[in-house]
Amino acid sequence: MTAFILTAGLLAAGVALTPALLHRVYRAPRIREQGTPAALALPYRSLRIPTVNGKTLFAWLVSPAEPAEPLPAVIVLHGWGGNAEQMLPFAAPLHREGYAVLLIDARNHGRSDTDGFSSLPRFAEDLEHGLDWLARQPGIDPRRLALLGHSVGAGAVLLLASRRRDLAAVISIAAFAHPEQLMRRQFRGNRIPWTLGWLVMRWVERTIQARFDDIAPCRSIRHVTCPVLLVHGETDSRVPPEDAECIYANRRDASTELLILPDTDHDSIDAIETHADALLAFLGKTCRGVLPVPPQGKDATRFSDRPLPRRV
Template sequence: MGWIAWLALGFAAYLGLGFLFTWVAWRNPRVPPRKNPGELGLNFQEVWFATVGGKRLHGWLTFPPGDQSGRSPVILVHGWGRNAERMLPYIRVLSQAGFPTLAFDARHHGLSDRDGFASMKKFAEDIRAAADFLESRGEKPPFAVLGLSIGGSAAIYAASRDSRLQPVVTVGAFAHPRDAMIALGFGRFIFAPIAPILFRFIEWRVGARLDQLAPEKNIAKVPAVLLVHGANDTVVPPSHAQRLLAGANGRAQLWMVPQRGHSDVHLEPEFFPKVLAFLSQKAAAAS
């Protein structure tokens, strides 16, 4: 076999290894919730509702005791590889402040249905399905959305296409899915030469161009966004928050939290007071 054939064979093997790496790296852990709002002393309902493709989502609908506020539930969205349990600290504080909540497991996470793979696009579809579910129960939009990491990025994208979803609060959201993956090491090092091919493979599998999904290209369509980001975030670099703010055309505000990373921002003493003030202000403006 000539050297050209050997070169072609080697490149084919290298490309195949890149696709295999992409397939494996894409897999997210599916861990069921171990705790629920009842363990916080809260009154809640376990709910199931439909999403795209005939799949079902598992969630918790929690109302504050004796709630007479007439507030619509806040939709809470976890991050990659997590589940609704991740939102329990948020459920507790929001409930104490009189906000009903709907937290759910995104597709291919927690107890919700499998669906081949997870993606930001599917997270966004599930957020819109949550709004559909709340409306089916007689709840009145708009519904505020609070999302973590990919859940926050998906909330921006979903809200840019659905006026029922506002305002939006994000924690550690990324500006562009491609750049978020690169920051985590995907498409770098050994696979850098074929990164464009691998990203096109991802787009084919997701069913949308990453540029079209990018929150920084859609955030200006969302009326009000509070961007919260840890200044020491090593998962989603703080530059993503600055890019989102720049793309919002004045419709977003940014709180960069010193000495905090990707998953501990909610431990900052000022975190929940700022979030509650933002939600209350926007709810009052909408009424």
């Protein structure tokens, strides 16, 4: 009887501790910025942008103080455990080409506020608050706004774009096709039985309050109406290029393009210096037109107010 009680107690403790353990395992590492855009001789100002739950996001706006005319702008979002500084290689060529660039830290990243857990939908929430803030700024053309994201940030730009109709373009770099596929690879690589993996997936879905099928980039791409450039490294050791091909195969129409970069791994952000021309050419095509002014005030809707895309 004593052994039975002890075993039952250990099982109960394990069940009680599992959520806390998983929160710790899946907590995003925080790396704070050490430098600034000044290191690249870029004009900038540091910002705090309000987001949900009364939290604020740290950001840099790279732009002339008083541009001669409203500028097209690109909002840049890092991946899991990243920050705005890691995405600075994108800012220099964009600035030279005449774009304003807003680099933001998602919650729990860089110098942004802490707020529970991180997830792809929360990345998209923060991205939308940055987008709406930027659209209201003087010197920014709200009809020529584009999104650029890396890794989880790439999934977030596709998810947000699937729910907006006021974007000029989206660049998604090194996105995974589906969260379940990503987790299956992680569990397989660590030789963890998929029975346990399935339970972890259900816990993650419950925690983030979203089904993987509803937020998967290979699903959200079907609902994006603006032009999309999917970029992926040919030698990506974390997310294979087949994921980009899967997303591309589910594209809505011919306005989505796929660019596979040779000799480029998952975190090879510096490769932008080699391939910047392709990204700038895409933005040049897509941000040249003028979209209707996006709704503001009572006519605007928030990311969290919109239903998830219908499953297809």
